[in-house]
Amino acid sequence: MSRRRALGTSERLAAATTLTSSLEYLSQRKEIRKGGLNDWSVARSAHVDSSPVTRRLLDLVSGERTTTALHIARVAVSAGMLLPGSSRLRGLGSLFLGASTLALYPRHRYGTDGSDQVSTLVQTAMGAARLSRSTPTQDALMWYVALQGNLSYVVAGWAKLLGASWRDGTALGGIMRTRTYGHQPTYALTQKYPRAAKYLTHGVLALECLFPVAYLAGGRLAKPVIGAAAGFHLANGFVMGLGRFVTAFVAMHPTIAYTSAPKSHPFVAGRDDRALKAAALVLASAASVAGAVAVHRRLRVLEGWPRSLRVTTRHGNELQYETSHGSDPDQPVLVFAAGMLSTSEHFGWITNGILDDNRYGFLTYARAGYAGSHYRGRGPYRLAEAVDDLVDLVDAAVPADRDVVLVGHSLGGELARRAAAELGDRVRAVVYLDSSHPGELNRSQQQSASAKPMSASLALMVWSLRFGSGILLSRPGWLEALPEMFRKRVFDQYADARMWVAGHREWKAVEREFRAHEGDLAPLGTHALVVSAQRTVDKDPEHLLMHHEIADAHRATGHAVETVVMEGADHDSLLTDGRYGVEAGRLILDFLARTAEPADTKERKGQAA
Known part of the structure; x- marks a missing residue:
């Protein structure tokens, strides 16, 4: 395919995508009106952090x-481009079509997809x-x-390769039975001819x-x-x-046909291939920089805080921890156990409050594989291994x-309970x-559904970070809500593969053991404070019932038990948001004050020790 023909074919296919897109939006104008799926009075809230100029343009x-009017203009221009x-x-x-797609993208927050992104790319370049x-x-x-x-094909293919359903050939049937992208007759064929479906699934994987x-x-x-690919x-x-998607992705194919022909072919005579060499140089340079950043970040993660200490557990795991003794040796030490894919610094708002109070000691640590802690298991x-590590610590x-x-x-929380x-x-x-709660994957439909793609997502994150993509990660919004002194260290861990490897290892154990859980929780002879995030229990009331069961396991032994639902907080902001983190710390300190042991009980314990 010659340069001229490739250019013309690509721009016409991209124009066909835009034409179809705008006709679809015009036929569904009710969705942009008040109360519609893309009601701008609602959608504009997603851009509150944009500059005033950007918001006014939007x-x-x-x-x-x-x-x-823009869609009508796009229809006219697209038709002319054909x-x-x-x-x-x-x-x-072409530039007008690409620019208008970008301008309308926030307007059609629900409904835009990869085809719009690809057509914009092709139209701006063409x-x-x-x-x-x-030339x-x-x-x-x-x-x-x-x-x-x-x-686009290679990344999609290798990402699919990390999914078990693509490797075992069941992905096609799984997709065809979904409500969003499914097709019942095709699903029936995949069940009737499973071997052919498997070959077809692997064929798609190989193609990409x-x-x-x-x-x-x-x-x-x-x-x-x-x-x-067109098929x-x-x-x-x-x-x-x-x-x-048909016309959008196929719009890139003429340029592939043009650039893949040998330079000796008369159709591509005089083609300049310096862009390929420049791209290879940029890629090599970017890989070198990404590797250097990853190594530097890994060294900071392993180093820990200046006050970090280490202990080796019965399993040979080496745990990194930080401790503060507090001013009153008669008061207990608070030991913090983080969630999966979380850091000990997530407790920053609470531990800062304990330091200000200055009566209690506290200890934060990184589980094996997180931060500067090392996992030695083979x-x-x-999960019992993490429990043993906590006991040994x-x-x-x-x-x-x-x-x-x-x-x-x-x-x-579950590790602390055990x-x-x-x-x-x-x-x-x-x-x-x-x-x-160990029964959550069996009892919560929401938790069970969200658990299914978790392993593949974690594996994708692990391999992406191992290949140096950590340099591309932006700082998540929740990170900026943490105390400032912790943000850099938390982001170093977040963008390092070690945390995701550890999280993936833990997740596989969680899914296996939680799905096998049966029966009631064993009674536990300690006081208990059970804090639930309001948005968690509003989204899934079953969680509140399970939290009450955790409390009942302590209440059965006659100990003091309190349950609190923190208004406005969700699962993560309960710790990361200063408003809720400070409140959680206050709840803990107040609870400990109400359940403090009498002096004679402390004395008897000391004599027994």
Whole structure:
């Protein structure tokens, strides 16, 4: 395919995508009106952090009349782009379509998809190429689209490869039975002919993972690869309803056909391939920088705080921890156990409050594999190993004459509950902060449903970070809500693969053991404070029932038990948001004051010790 033909074909296919898109939006104008799915008075709240200029521009574009006028203009321009011709004015048409898609993207928050993003990419590049009089510039832009096309398939393929359903060949049937993208007749065929469905699933996987083979054998493989990809999109358009994806992704194929032909071919004579070499140089440089950042970040993660200490547990795991003794040796030490994929610094608002109070000691630690702690296990991981580590840490790091209060968030709450049973009289109380319950995957439909894709998502995160993508991560909003002194260290852990490896290991144990859980919780002879996040229990009332069961397990032994629902908090903001974190710390200190042991009881304990 020649440069001229590739340019014209790509811009026409992209214009067909925009034409279809705008006609769809015009036929569903009720969705942009008051009360519709894309009611701007609601959708604009997602842009409260944007600059005033940006918000005013979005408001201007997002008025019902302006939005409608833009779509009518897009229909007219797109239709014109489908006509024959090679005028440079076509470049302006492509740029208008690409720019208008970007402008309308926030307006159609629900309904925009990958096809709009791909068409914008193609239109901006092809528009610039059409306006340029320089053939090297045109070729550079053609290479840009072609490389993006290759990348879109390869990344999608290797991401799918991490999913068990794609590897075992059941993914096609699973997708066809979903409500959003499913197709009942096709699903029935996958069940009737499972072997053929498996071959087809693996064929899609191979096509995406190996898409760049189109450039091998002097470009002779380009036709079958491009043809297979086009057939894949046509099938998706029919059975999954992704009609716009057909023209959007196929719009990148002409540039792949153009760039994959050998330079000796007369159709591509004079093609400038310096963009490929420049892209390879940029990629190599970026990989080097990403690797250096990852190494530097890993060293900071392993180093810990200046006051960090270490202890080796019975399983050979080396735990990194920080401790503060407090001013009153008669008061217990609070030991904090973080949730899965959380850090000890997540308790920052609470521990800062304890330091200000200055009566109680506290200890924070990183479980094996997190932060500077090392996991030495070789066999299958079980949650009992984390419980043993916590017990060993308390025995080694907390003076024998001091009681402990175990404070656990999420999974840390369940680990604290199990550790309390082993530590016995050493535990004054257990504090559960929106704690996990071992029966939640069986009893909560929401939890069970969200658990299914978790393993594949964690595996994808692990491998992405191992390949240096941590440099691309933006700082999440919850991070900025933590005390300032902890933010950098938490982000270092968040962007490092070690935390995700540890979390993935823990998740597999959680899913296996929680789904096998049966029966009631064993009674536990300690005081208990059970704090639930309001948004957690509002979203899934079953969680509140399970939290009450945790409380009842302590209440059965006659100990003091209090339950609190923290208004406005969700599962994570209960710790990360200063408003809720400070309140949680106050609740803990007040509870400990109300359940303080009389002096004669402390004396008897000391004599027994």
